[in-house]
Amino acid sequence: MLQLLCVLLASAAAAAAAQEAQEQPFVSAWPENPVVEFGSSLVLNCSTNCKNIRDGGLETNLDKKDEGEGPTWKAFRLFNVSNWDSAPSCYFDCGEDVDMKPHRVNFTVYRVPELVELDPVPVMEVGKNYTLTCRVSSMAPIRNLSVAFLQGGKRLHLQTFEKHAAREASDVVVTHIVTAHQADRGEEISCHAALDLRPEGQLFGQASLNQSLETVDFPVNPQLRPLRYMEVNTSETVTCEVTGVFPAEEAQFEMTFAEERLNLSVTVVGDVARAQAQVSSSIAGSHTLKCTVSLGPVTKTAEENVNVYCLPDLVLTLSPQETFVNEAVEVACYDAHPEATQSPPFSAHIRNSRGVLESRDSLPFRVSVTTTEEDDGQEFTCQVDTEIDGRPIRRKTSSSLTVFYGPQMNDSSCPGALTWKADSKEAFRCSAWGNPPPTVECRKHDVPYAIGMPQLVTKDHQGSYNCSASNWLGSVAKLVVVNVESDEPPTLLIILVILSLASLASAAGVGYYMYYKGHKCGKYRLPRKAKGNPSEEKHLNGSIQTDSV
Template identity: 30%
Template sequence: MVPSGLLPGVCRTSPIALLLVCCLLPPGAQGQQFPLRLDVQSPVVPAGGSLLVNCSTDCPNPKLITLETSLSKEPVGNGLGWAAFQLSNVTSNSQVLCSGFCDGTQMTSSSNITVYRFPERVELLPLPRWQPVGENLTLRCQVAGGAPRDSLFVVLLRGEEELSRHPASGEPAEVEVTVPVLAGRDDHLANFSCRTDLDLRPQGLRLFQNISAPRQLRTFGFQGPILNLSEPSAPEGTAVIVTCLAGPRVQVTLEGLPAAAPGQPAQFQLNATERDDRRIFFCNASLEMDGKILHRNSSVQLRVLYGPKIDQAKCPQRLTWKDKTLNVLQCEARGNPDPQLHCFQESSGLEVPIGIPFLVRLNYSGTYSCKAASSQGTHTMTVVMNVRDRNSRAVTIVLGVLVVLGLVTIVAALLCVFSVQKRSDIYHVNQASTWLPLTSKQPEVATGEDPS
């Protein structure tokens, strides 16, 4: 649309000439030499608040100046080149747009409206009833609500002292900030709290602060329990005294044996043996505070120095292996400090590896001396290794077959002799029966028949 009153001669030219002239004209020549201004009373408003927006221009013949927004608006005034609107119940961030026409050309101008909210809840969670001195105290601050989030910070306080500051960025409805603080003796009856800082100074407003109700901390000095060994690293057979103690009013219990009275140490003595190496001793300390019993534990480990010992159950004294086969010599030795274990052939000094597969040869046959050594002494064990030739099995089989054949032959011969002897005994029995009486027998003749 060509603005009225703008270069009348141009309108009588051809369309191509009009297009060329219009393209070559500066923007102001097309009606934009008079911008539309948008003035906001305050672009940052509290949630639910209201603000005044004014749209204005220096155009001599403006038309249709209005405000476009999703917020609830109401015109509050207008005049030549201006119009004012009241926005109410602003609950969310939004954008407003002023628009109008100057000599038939549309003018626009926009601005962002930011809504801020104070946190709905700022709370420091309860502190321990009693806090031991020298241990970390965990401060936990919960903040619900608050906007804009990128301008909101959570501050942990000891009295008026700022302990830490953390941004409450993000969009969750609730944020929790956790800060560990080492409790000291000076913290007894100190007040702790947390505060939110909504910093809107960059937007032309001020710093808004909300602070939680303070919580008072009570601390107590709970020394120990302190658990000591008279000899932390004792040679075998040494007398070791184990002692546990704590501060006044504290009852200690060592290995199940309570001290004589609160504030008194508990102790006992033992003669260190190999079985006590790496033994852990425990001590428990208890203190009653306002009807509540508090507990703390401590532990210490005893190291006993003892000489090397080769475990006979894990180191066989006689071994039978075959030539050119892989085998492992399994031997273990214990001791503190850990001993070094080596096995040498007594005749040649040949060393065989321990715990590692190796190829056995015939010359490995013999007696070996296995020796474990450390700074606490030595221990020796004898191992006999018998290596057989791999062909000995065939010889053994042949000899076995020959022995079996021999046994079969002997058995067969014995059976034959026994059989001959048995037949001879039957013959003599028949001869012995000849003494029985003998009778003659005549042919019988039938009665009534003549012989012929």
């Protein structure tokens, strides 16, 4: 009886405590232990059993938005959950007499592994130990991760991380040592990563690509094709070859140049395996080309030194680059990176269109020239010549000079006299040269005349034209005389010809009259005819005089 009484009293006390607890104000959240993916959003509901709520909300450093509310609850949407240690707190104010403690919400922010990768498994020699490496990139929380190695569908090794306390995402590397057996040849091996967020979340799994285990033999040495010289920042093809291997298609090549790994292309013909790669270097000097070929545990290497040469990085300067006629200009040639240059002996030249101005066997050097009008636009060149393995090598750079000078004219550009035919089409041409190019203007009787425009020639075009050319350095002037020739005879000439003809006609008339008077007018004796007619004789001798015997 005493024992039963004790049980009843304990039950009553527990019931009273439970009722009192139910009547105590509290704050809760749903979901209680939310699981959310990094960078996504979540709706969180804060609630209370308080009857007289003055205020309530959610304290968080995340972006939030009200999603609704009721008499005893408020809902919020949290955006871009990207804080690994985020712990929002729900709170409510039920008055001064009620002590309402905020409710802290424990978040689990996760990130599914981006990549699960098994490091390349080398060709194994039977009886030797090899380390398998599995890499799981950028996932969280690591305490919920497990990584397993599988071979032929069987689990070799399982690793968990329950004691990992950090919440943020990071990479995980898991290794496992295996001993190679002859029976392993051809079996598939892989690693699997599992992120278990249950019961609140899901189970995520991801596996690496399968790799096949192999065992082989390798009894030969690799051979490198000779490569003695190479210019900096150029590319050359190198070849590494092995013969007599089995199986040749399983030979693994690695080539490095100046301690940098090269990308290879491998071909196999029979028992010959060959790897090719492109090599280049931006640093002059002697660099090591190395080829390593592996089959299982056997590794063989071939090395060769390659001389990388660098010709000067030429720079040509003109000081000044813009100047005037009869001024001195310094032409300088130098190496932009003398500290990086390693080259065989060379000869350097500064030249222009007239020929070589200066030659040296080292840099820098310079030469001075005095400018003329012909130097405007002149190209100066710095050139380096050398020889590598009997092959001529040349590098050069150029720069142009600008020379300013005043306008110039001559009879070729602006003739002093022009002869045009009337009724033909002619264009008045007058030009000048200078730098800057001058402006040319021609005027007749102080009126501008169009230059270069064909026009029908009339007598009005005849006369003198004042032409001038100018730029900001000065001006020159020239007189151009235009003569217009006409095919029609001049009026004065016609009048003179008519007067001359009239004078000639008058003179001829007077002469004829005088001649007639002196020779045709006077007495004539006609022979007498027998039995002549007196009247006829009278008519022949005239009516005034009659012959007398």
